[in-house]
Amino acid sequence: MKGKDFYNVLGLQKPSNETEVKKAYRKLAMKWHPDKNQENKDYAEKKFKAVSEAYEVLSDPKKKELFDQYGEDGLKDGFGGGGGHGGANPEDIFSQFFGGGTG
Numbered sequence: 001m002k003g004k005d006f007y008n009v010l011g012l013q014k015p016s017n018e019t020e021v022k023k024a025y026r027k028l029a030m031k032w033h034p035d036k037n038q039e040n041k042d043y044a045e046k047k048f049k050a051v052s053e054a055y056e057v058l059s060d061p062k063k064k065e066l067f068d069q070y071g072e073d074g075l076k077d078g079f080g081g082g083g084g085h086g087g088a089n090p091e092d093i094f095s096q097f098f099g100g101g102t103g
Contacts, residue, residue, distance in 0.1 A: 004054075
């Protein structure tokens with residue numbers, strides 16, 4: 001598989017179900033949220049964005065199917081008539097998941 005391994009980013013084995021993806025995202029989003037890592041904010045922000053991107057793909061059945069079949073390149077190229085990824089703001093994903101603001 002070329003490109004990023006979103007399962008690895010979330011510390012998961014392939015295949016993983018929706019519950020496992022949500023649990024991994026919750027744990028890592030809280031760990032790497034930039035507001036919780038003031039002393040190393042730049043690194044935390046990169047990790048947080050990677051975790052959010054992985055969650056965005058693996059929590060969407062269509063994107064997950066493309067990723068499982070073609071890897072990250074499948075998402076970029078839109079194989080199978082699907083769309084790309086990476087359009088959502090990591091803070092928006094966090095707010096939707098946790099139900100509110102971050103600060």
